[in-house]
Amino acid sequence: MSSQKWRLLAMVVVSALMIPALPPLPVQAATTPCSVIPTTTSSDGTQVSGKVRMNCTSTNRNVCSINVKVQERSFGVISTRNNVTYNYAGCWPVDVTSPTTAANCAGHGTDDWRIQGTGTDDEGDTRTSSGTWKQHTCN
Amino acid sequence: MQLKRGLIAYVLLLIASGCSGAAAGDGSSSQALASARLGDASEFEKGALADLVVTQAEYEQAVFATLDCIRERFPELEIEGPYTRPDGFTLGFDFVAHTGNDPSAIEEFSLLVEEADECEEFRASIESVWVEQHIPSGAERQEMRQGFVDCAERIGLEGIDSGMDYSAVLDAVAEHNNRTQDGLAYDCLYEFEVAFYEPFKPAS
Numbered sequence: 001m002s003s004q005k006w007r008l009l010a011m012v013v014v015s016a017l018m019i020p021a022l023p024p025l026p027v028q029a030a031t032t033p034c035s036v037i038p039t040t041t042s043s044d045g046t047q048v049s050g051k052v053r054m055n056c057t058s059t060n061r062n063v064c065s066i067n068v069k070v071q072e073r074s075f076g077v078i079s080t081r082n083n084v085t086y087n088y089a090g091c092w093p094v095d096v097t098s099p100t101t102a103a104n105c106a107g108h109g110t111d112d113w114r115i116q117g118t119g120t121d122d123e124g125d126t127r128t129s130s131g132t133w134k135q136h137t138c139n
Numbered sequence: 140m141q142l143k144r145g146l147i148a149y150v151l152l153l154i155a156s157g158c159s160g161a162a163a164g165d166g167s168s169s170q171a172l173a174s175a176r177l178g179d180a181s182e183f184e185k186g187a188l189a190d191l192v193v194t195q196a197e198y199e200q201a202v203f204a205t206l207d208c209i210r211e212r213f214p215e216l217e218i219e220g221p222y223t224r225p226d227g228f229t230l231g232f233d234f235v236a237h238t239g240n241d242p243s244a245i246e247e248f249s250l251l252v253e254e255a256d257e258c259e260e261f262r263a264s265i266e267s268v269w270v271e272q273h274i275p276s277g278a279e280r281q282e283m284r285q286g287f288v289d290c291a292e293r294i295g296l297e298g299i300d301s302g303m304d305y306s307a308v309l310d311a312v313a314e315h316n317n318r319t320q321d322g323l324a325y326d327c328l329y330e331f332e333v334a335f336y337e338p339f340k341p342a343s
Contacts, residue, residue, distance in 0.1 A: 032235040037225060037325075040270075040336065042306040049306065051313055057322065064240055067249070071256075073263050075179045078256045095320045097313035100306070110175060110339065112267040118249060124239035127219075128252050132229050133259075133267040135172055135339050 033059040038115035038131030041070070045139040048072070048081070049102035050131065052117030055095045059121075064091040067118040070103035073133065074111045081106065091122040105138030112136075166192070168338040169271035175341065176268060181260040193269045201265040202230045208258035216251060225329035228273050229266065274336045283334035290327035305335035 034056040041050045048070060054063045070082040081103030088096065098117075115131040173191040180188055183204060187197040202221055209216060220232025234252050238244040275283055284301035287308070291299040296315045299308065308328065315324040 032219075032233075032237075036233065039309055040226075040305070040332065042304065042309070043337070044306070051309060053313070053316075053325065055322065057320070065245075067245075073259065076181060076260060078259060078263075080253070093317070093320075095322060096317055100310065109342075110172075112176075112263055116252075118245070118252075120238065120240060120245060122240075124237060124241075126236050126238040126245055126248055128234040128249070129231060132224070132226070132270050133263045134270055134336065135267050137340065137342075 032121070032125035032127045034061055034063070034119060034121045034125070034127065036066075036117045036119040036127045036129040038068075038117040038129060040132055041113045041115055041134050041136060043113070043136035043138075045105075045137065047102040047104055048113045048136050048138075049100050050115035051098050051100055052115060052119070053095070053097040054117070054119035054121075056121055057095050061094075061121040061123055061125075062091040063088050063093045063096050063119060064122050065120045066096070066098045068098050068101040069116040069118075070101055070113065071116055072103070072106070072111050072113050074107075079106075108138055110135050110137040165276055166272070168274070168340070169193075169268055171341040172271045172339040173268045175339075176264040180264050183261050184264045187265045188268060193265055193272060198265060198269045199230065201262045202232075204261035205258050206232060208261055209255050212258065213251065213255045216255060225325070226273075226333060227329070228333075229270065270333075270336070271339055273333050274338045275334055276338070280334050283331045287327055287331035287334065290330065291324070294323040294327065296324050296327070303335075305332070305337070308332070308335055 034054055037053045037055065039050045041048050050070065052066050052068045054066050056063055065085055065087045067083070067085040069080050072079050072081050082101055084101050086098045112133040113136050114133045116128065118126060118128040120126045170191040173188045177185060177188050187193055187201060206218065206221065209218065217235050218232055219235055221230040222232070224231045236248045238248055281301065288299050288301050296311060299311060312324040312328045316322060
Protein backbone atom coordinates (compact mmCIF):
# COMPACT_ATOMS: atom_id res chain seq x y z
CA MET A 1 0.00 0.00 0.00
CA SER A 2 1.36 3.42 -0.91
CA SER A 3 2.10 5.98 1.77
CA GLN A 4 -0.75 8.13 0.42
CA LYS A 5 -3.23 5.32 1.02
CA TRP A 6 -1.87 4.79 4.54
CA ARG A 7 -2.30 8.48 5.22
CA LEU A 8 -5.89 8.34 3.95
CA LEU A 9 -6.64 5.30 6.10
CA ALA A 10 -5.11 7.01 9.13
CA MET A 11 -7.28 10.10 8.53
CA VAL A 12 -10.43 7.96 8.34
CA VAL A 13 -9.56 6.18 11.59
CA VAL A 14 -8.73 9.43 13.39
CA SER A 15 -11.95 11.05 12.11
CA ALA A 16 -14.01 8.12 13.33
CA LEU A 17 -12.41 8.34 16.77
CA MET A 18 -13.19 12.04 16.95
CA ILE A 19 -16.95 11.56 16.46
CA PRO A 20 -18.43 11.73 19.94
CA ALA A 21 -20.29 8.62 20.95
CA LEU A 22 -24.05 9.05 21.20
CA PRO A 23 -25.33 8.73 24.75
CA PRO A 24 -27.14 5.43 25.32
CA LEU A 25 -30.91 5.60 25.11
CA PRO A 26 -32.61 5.26 28.47
CA VAL A 27 -33.77 1.75 29.11
CA GLN A 28 -37.23 1.67 30.56
CA ALA A 29 -38.20 -1.30 32.65
CA ALA A 30 -41.16 -2.88 30.93
CA THR A 31 -43.23 -3.41 34.03
CA THR A 32 -46.43 -3.80 32.05
CA PRO A 33 -45.28 -4.62 28.55
CA CYS A 34 -48.64 -5.40 26.96
CA SER A 35 -50.33 -2.50 25.20
CA VAL A 36 -53.97 -1.54 25.75
CA ILE A 37 -55.55 0.34 22.86
CA PRO A 38 -59.12 1.54 23.16
CA THR A 39 -60.83 2.31 19.88
CA THR A 40 -62.50 5.58 19.11
CA THR A 41 -66.18 5.57 19.93
CA SER A 42 -68.85 5.21 17.28
CA SER A 43 -72.54 5.97 17.49
CA ASP A 44 -75.81 5.26 15.73
CA GLY A 45 -77.65 8.08 17.48
CA THR A 46 -79.10 5.89 20.22
CA GLN A 47 -75.97 4.17 21.54
CA VAL A 48 -72.26 4.90 21.76
CA SER A 49 -69.92 1.96 21.55
CA GLY A 50 -66.35 0.79 21.18
CA LYS A 51 -63.87 -1.98 21.82
CA VAL A 52 -60.52 -2.41 23.55
CA ARG A 53 -57.54 -4.25 22.09
CA MET A 54 -54.88 -5.72 24.36
CA ASN A 55 -51.70 -6.80 22.64
CA CYS A 56 -49.06 -8.91 24.38
CA THR A 57 -47.24 -9.95 21.19
CA SER A 58 -43.50 -10.46 21.78
CA THR A 59 -43.83 -10.17 25.55
CA ASN A 60 -44.18 -13.85 26.55
CA ARG A 61 -47.38 -12.85 28.30
CA ASN A 62 -51.06 -13.48 27.70
CA VAL A 63 -54.27 -11.57 28.23
CA CYS A 64 -56.34 -12.47 31.28
CA SER A 65 -59.01 -9.79 31.32
CA ILE A 66 -60.09 -6.61 29.60
CA ASN A 67 -62.38 -4.07 31.19
CA VAL A 68 -64.20 -1.66 28.90
CA LYS A 69 -65.75 1.57 30.11
CA VAL A 70 -67.88 3.80 27.92
CA GLN A 71 -67.62 7.32 29.30
CA GLU A 72 -69.54 10.50 28.56
CA ARG A 73 -68.50 14.03 29.47
CA SER A 74 -71.40 16.40 29.80
CA PHE A 75 -71.18 19.91 31.29
CA GLY A 76 -67.71 19.06 32.55
CA VAL A 77 -68.80 15.94 34.42
CA ILE A 78 -67.56 12.49 33.35
CA SER A 79 -69.99 9.60 33.78
CA THR A 80 -69.30 5.95 33.11
CA ARG A 81 -72.29 4.82 31.04
CA ASN A 82 -71.29 1.19 30.76
CA ASN A 83 -68.62 -0.90 32.44
CA VAL A 84 -68.02 -4.49 31.37
CA THR A 85 -65.17 -6.88 32.13
CA TYR A 86 -64.31 -9.71 29.76
CA ASN A 87 -62.34 -12.58 31.28
CA TYR A 88 -60.29 -14.86 29.07
CA ALA A 89 -60.25 -18.33 30.58
CA GLY A 90 -56.74 -19.64 31.04
CA CYS A 91 -55.34 -16.31 29.89
CA TRP A 92 -54.99 -17.73 26.39
CA PRO A 93 -54.91 -14.93 23.83
CA VAL A 94 -51.84 -12.85 22.95
CA ASP A 95 -53.49 -10.14 20.87
CA VAL A 96 -57.20 -9.86 21.47
CA THR A 97 -59.95 -7.32 21.01
CA SER A 98 -62.92 -7.27 23.34
CA PRO A 99 -66.46 -7.57 22.04
CA THR A 100 -68.23 -4.31 21.24
CA THR A 101 -69.42 -2.60 24.39
CA ALA A 102 -72.25 -0.13 24.02
CA ALA A 103 -73.90 2.44 26.25
CA ASN A 104 -77.37 3.80 25.70
CA CYS A 105 -77.73 7.52 25.23
CA ALA A 106 -78.94 9.10 28.44
CA GLY A 107 -80.37 12.22 26.82
CA HIS A 108 -80.37 14.32 23.68
CA GLY A 109 -77.64 16.49 22.25
CA THR A 110 -73.94 16.32 21.56
CA ASP A 111 -71.42 15.33 24.21
CA ASP A 112 -67.87 14.04 24.18
CA TRP A 113 -67.43 10.30 24.66
CA ARG A 114 -64.48 7.98 25.00
CA ILE A 115 -63.59 4.35 25.64
CA GLN A 116 -61.35 3.54 28.58
CA GLY A 117 -59.72 0.12 28.66
CA THR A 118 -58.01 -1.75 31.49
CA GLY A 119 -56.15 -4.93 30.73
CA THR A 120 -54.49 -7.42 33.07
CA ASP A 121 -51.93 -9.96 31.89
CA ASP A 122 -50.97 -13.36 33.29
CA GLU A 123 -48.19 -11.90 35.41
CA GLY A 124 -50.64 -9.67 37.20
CA ASP A 125 -49.70 -6.37 35.60
CA THR A 126 -52.53 -3.98 34.84
CA ARG A 127 -52.61 -1.09 32.39
CA THR A 128 -55.35 1.50 31.84
CA SER A 129 -55.47 3.49 28.65
CA SER A 130 -58.07 5.94 27.37
CA GLY A 131 -59.21 6.44 23.80
CA THR A 132 -59.62 9.86 22.27
CA TRP A 133 -62.48 12.10 23.28
CA LYS A 134 -64.89 12.28 20.34
CA GLN A 135 -68.18 14.08 19.95
CA HIS A 136 -71.38 12.10 19.40
CA THR A 137 -74.93 13.25 19.03
CA CYS A 138 -77.73 11.40 20.74
CA ASN A 139 -81.09 11.80 19.01
CA MET B 140 -36.82 11.43 32.15
CA GLN B 141 -40.42 12.61 31.86
CA LEU B 142 -39.24 15.73 30.04
CA LYS B 143 -37.27 13.55 27.62
CA ARG B 144 -40.28 11.35 26.94
CA GLY B 145 -42.42 14.43 26.44
CA LEU B 146 -39.88 15.77 23.99
CA ILE B 147 -39.86 12.49 22.07
CA ALA B 148 -43.66 12.48 21.94
CA TYR B 149 -43.59 16.10 20.74
CA VAL B 150 -41.16 15.27 17.92
CA LEU B 151 -43.22 12.24 16.90
CA LEU B 152 -46.35 14.35 16.84
CA LEU B 153 -44.62 17.00 14.72
CA ILE B 154 -43.56 14.38 12.21
CA ALA B 155 -46.94 12.66 12.20
CA SER B 156 -48.90 15.84 11.71
CA GLY B 157 -46.64 17.26 9.03
CA CYS B 158 -45.57 20.11 11.30
CA SER B 159 -48.91 21.89 11.15
CA GLY B 160 -52.10 22.18 13.10
CA ALA B 161 -54.21 22.69 10.03
CA ALA B 162 -57.64 21.18 9.80
CA ALA B 163 -58.00 18.23 7.45
CA GLY B 164 -61.54 19.06 6.32
CA ASP B 165 -62.96 22.50 5.57
CA GLY B 166 -62.91 23.35 9.26
CA SER B 167 -66.61 24.12 9.52
CA SER B 168 -67.56 21.12 11.65
CA SER B 169 -64.64 21.61 14.05
CA GLN B 170 -65.38 25.33 14.45
CA ALA B 171 -69.04 24.57 15.09
CA LEU B 172 -68.00 22.01 17.70
CA ALA B 173 -65.56 24.42 19.33
CA SER B 174 -68.30 27.02 19.48
CA ALA B 175 -70.70 24.52 21.06
CA ARG B 176 -68.07 23.47 23.62
CA LEU B 177 -67.24 27.01 24.74
CA GLY B 178 -70.43 27.22 26.77
CA ASP B 179 -69.46 24.60 29.34
CA ALA B 180 -65.68 24.53 28.90
CA SER B 181 -63.32 24.96 31.82
CA GLU B 182 -61.37 28.22 32.04
CA PHE B 183 -58.29 26.44 30.71
CA GLU B 184 -60.22 25.00 27.76
CA LYS B 185 -61.76 28.36 26.94
CA GLY B 186 -58.27 29.76 26.40
CA ALA B 187 -57.65 27.26 23.62
CA LEU B 188 -61.14 27.24 22.13
CA ALA B 189 -61.80 30.99 22.04
CA ASP B 190 -60.70 31.39 18.40
CA LEU B 191 -62.52 28.14 17.48
CA VAL B 192 -59.28 26.49 16.33
CA VAL B 193 -57.01 24.25 18.39
CA THR B 194 -53.37 24.50 17.39
CA GLN B 195 -50.89 21.73 17.88
CA ALA B 196 -49.21 23.73 20.65
CA GLU B 197 -52.55 24.22 22.42
CA TYR B 198 -53.33 20.52 22.16
CA GLU B 199 -49.96 19.56 23.59
CA GLN B 200 -50.34 22.08 26.42
CA ALA B 201 -53.71 20.53 27.23
CA VAL B 202 -52.22 17.05 27.49
CA PHE B 203 -49.27 18.23 29.57
CA ALA B 204 -51.56 20.23 31.86
CA THR B 205 -53.66 17.10 32.38
CA LEU B 206 -50.55 15.12 33.26
CA ASP B 207 -49.29 17.83 35.62
CA CYS B 208 -52.67 17.84 37.35
CA ILE B 209 -52.64 14.05 37.79
CA ARG B 210 -49.06 14.01 39.08
CA GLU B 211 -49.85 16.74 41.57
CA ARG B 212 -53.17 15.42 42.85
CA PHE B 213 -52.57 11.67 42.48
CA PRO B 214 -48.86 11.06 43.07
CA GLU B 215 -49.55 7.41 43.87
CA LEU B 216 -50.57 6.75 40.25
CA GLU B 217 -47.77 5.50 38.02
CA ILE B 218 -48.02 7.05 34.56
CA GLU B 219 -46.43 5.95 31.30
CA GLY B 220 -46.32 8.49 28.51
CA PRO B 221 -47.17 10.71 26.85
CA TYR B 222 -46.86 8.88 23.57
CA THR B 223 -48.34 9.34 20.13
CA ARG B 224 -51.41 7.16 19.77
CA PRO B 225 -51.69 4.82 16.77
CA ASP B 226 -53.82 7.42 14.94
CA GLY B 227 -50.62 9.49 14.63
CA PHE B 228 -52.03 12.83 15.77
CA THR B 229 -53.24 12.47 19.35
CA LEU B 230 -51.27 11.92 22.53
CA GLY B 231 -52.10 9.27 25.08
CA PHE B 232 -50.75 8.17 28.43
CA ASP B 233 -51.40 5.08 30.52
CA PHE B 234 -51.74 4.21 34.18
CA VAL B 235 -49.90 1.06 35.22
CA ALA B 236 -49.82 -1.05 38.36
CA HIS B 237 -48.87 -4.49 39.55
CA THR B 238 -52.20 -5.72 40.85
CA GLY B 239 -51.70 -9.45 40.59
CA ASN B 240 -54.79 -11.16 39.30
CA ASP B 241 -56.67 -10.05 42.39
CA PRO B 242 -60.03 -8.51 41.38
CA SER B 243 -60.15 -6.32 44.49
CA ALA B 244 -56.68 -4.88 43.76
CA ILE B 245 -57.69 -4.20 40.17
CA GLU B 246 -60.88 -2.55 41.41
CA GLU B 247 -58.93 -0.38 43.85
CA PHE B 248 -56.60 0.70 41.04
CA SER B 249 -59.58 1.44 38.76
CA LEU B 250 -61.23 3.62 41.40
CA LEU B 251 -58.08 5.69 41.73
CA VAL B 252 -57.89 6.07 37.96
CA GLU B 253 -61.52 7.17 37.99
CA GLU B 254 -60.75 9.87 40.55
CA ALA B 255 -58.04 11.18 38.24
CA ASP B 256 -60.74 11.89 35.65
CA GLU B 257 -61.17 15.26 37.37
CA CYS B 258 -58.00 16.35 35.55
CA GLU B 259 -59.72 15.90 32.19
CA GLU B 260 -60.99 19.45 32.62
CA PHE B 261 -57.70 20.44 30.97
CA ARG B 262 -57.99 18.20 27.94
CA ALA B 263 -61.36 16.69 27.01
CA SER B 264 -63.02 19.43 24.95
CA ILE B 265 -59.73 20.50 23.40
CA GLU B 266 -59.00 16.93 22.30
CA SER B 267 -62.50 16.50 20.91
CA VAL B 268 -62.08 19.59 18.72
CA TRP B 269 -58.51 18.54 17.78
CA VAL B 270 -59.84 15.16 16.59
CA GLU B 271 -62.64 16.90 14.69
CA GLN B 272 -60.09 19.07 12.90
CA HIS B 273 -58.43 15.94 11.51
CA ILE B 274 -61.54 14.37 9.98
CA PRO B 275 -61.07 14.64 6.22
CA SER B 276 -63.86 15.66 3.90
CA GLY B 277 -64.68 15.38 0.20
CA ALA B 278 -62.19 13.71 -2.11
CA GLU B 279 -59.57 13.30 0.61
CA ARG B 280 -62.03 11.37 2.77
CA GLN B 281 -62.96 9.09 -0.11
CA GLU B 282 -59.33 8.58 -1.03
CA MET B 283 -58.43 7.56 2.51
CA ARG B 284 -61.37 5.16 2.73
CA GLN B 285 -60.26 3.56 -0.52
CA GLY B 286 -56.74 3.39 0.91
CA PHE B 287 -58.12 1.31 3.77
CA VAL B 288 -59.96 -1.00 1.36
CA ASP B 289 -56.77 -1.53 -0.66
CA CYS B 290 -54.76 -2.18 2.47
CA ALA B 291 -57.39 -4.65 3.73
CA GLU B 292 -57.35 -6.54 0.45
CA ARG B 293 -53.56 -6.84 0.56
CA ILE B 294 -53.68 -8.64 3.89
CA GLY B 295 -56.65 -10.85 3.08
CA LEU B 296 -59.28 -8.98 5.06
CA GLU B 297 -62.39 -9.54 2.97
CA GLY B 298 -65.85 -8.00 2.84
CA ILE B 299 -64.66 -4.40 3.21
CA ASP B 300 -65.97 -1.52 1.15
CA SER B 301 -65.35 2.19 1.37
CA GLY B 302 -68.97 2.95 2.26
CA MET B 303 -68.95 1.00 5.53
CA ASP B 304 -69.40 2.86 8.80
CA TYR B 305 -66.70 2.89 11.46
CA SER B 306 -68.45 0.35 13.65
CA ALA B 307 -68.66 -2.23 10.84
CA VAL B 308 -65.04 -1.62 9.87
CA LEU B 309 -63.94 -2.09 13.45
CA ASP B 310 -65.91 -5.33 13.80
CA ALA B 311 -64.23 -6.72 10.69
CA VAL B 312 -60.74 -5.67 11.81
CA ALA B 313 -61.16 -7.04 15.33
CA GLU B 314 -62.56 -10.36 14.10
CA HIS B 315 -59.73 -10.73 11.59
CA ASN B 316 -57.05 -9.91 14.14
CA ASN B 317 -58.50 -12.17 16.81
CA ARG B 318 -58.15 -14.98 14.26
CA THR B 319 -54.77 -14.14 12.71
CA GLN B 320 -53.06 -12.59 15.77
CA ASP B 321 -50.71 -10.74 13.41
CA GLY B 322 -51.80 -7.11 13.93
CA LEU B 323 -51.87 -6.38 10.19
CA ALA B 324 -55.54 -5.43 10.03
CA TYR B 325 -54.98 -2.92 12.81
CA ASP B 326 -52.01 -1.45 10.95
CA CYS B 327 -54.40 -0.74 8.07
CA LEU B 328 -57.08 0.64 10.36
CA TYR B 329 -54.83 2.99 12.32
CA GLU B 330 -53.52 4.53 9.12
CA PHE B 331 -56.94 5.35 7.68
CA GLU B 332 -59.52 5.19 10.48
CA VAL B 333 -60.00 8.94 10.81
CA ALA B 334 -61.71 8.86 7.39
CA PHE B 335 -64.46 6.74 8.96
CA TYR B 336 -65.19 9.14 11.83
CA GLU B 337 -68.49 10.94 11.56
CA PRO B 338 -68.08 14.72 11.59
CA PHE B 339 -70.02 16.93 13.97
CA LYS B 340 -73.38 18.10 12.67
CA PRO B 341 -74.68 21.13 14.56
CA ALA B 342 -78.37 21.08 15.40
CA SER B 343 -80.27 23.15 12.84
